[in-house]
Amino acid sequence: MYTIWKARCDWTIAKEADPENVPTEKIMIGRIKATLTRHIKLDCLATDNKRFGKMTIKPGTVKSMWQSFLPDKATPVRAWRKAAAVLVGIG
Numbered sequence: 001m002y003t004i005w006k007a008r009c010d011w012t013i014a015k016e017a018d019p020e021n022v023p024t025e026k027i028m029i030g031r032i033k034a035t036l037t038r039h040i041k042l043d044c045l046a047t048d049n050k051r052f053g054k055m056t057i058k059p060g061t062v063k064s065m066w067q068s069f070l071p072d073k074a075t076p077v078r079a080w081r082k083a084a085a086v087l088v089g090i091g
Contacts, residue, residue: 003035004028040066 007023015021023031043066046057 003032007031036069040069 007028011017011021011023043057043062046052046055047059047062049056
C-alpha cells in the first residue's frame with residue numbers, strides 16, 4: 001500500500017496530476033516487485049550471524065515470512081538472488 005501511496009503522491013506533486021502522466025499498470029507492477037525484492041533481500045541478509053551477531057533474524061522467521069517467494073530448500077542468506085529472479089518472472 002505504501003508503494004501505491006508513494007506513486008500517487010509523486011504523480012500528484014511532481015507530475016501535477018496530469019492525466020497523461022498517470023503511471024501505467026506495468027510501471028506500478030515493476031515498482032511493487034522492486035519493493036518486495038528489496039525487502040526480501042534485506043531480511044535474508046539480516047540472517048547473517050557473522051555480520052549482525054545478536055541482532056540477527058532467525059532464518060526460519062525469514063523463510064516463514066517469505067516462503068511463497070523463496071525457492072524450496074533454500075537458505076535465506078543466498079535465496080534473495082533467486083527470489084529476485086522469480087519476482088522479475090512474474091507477470
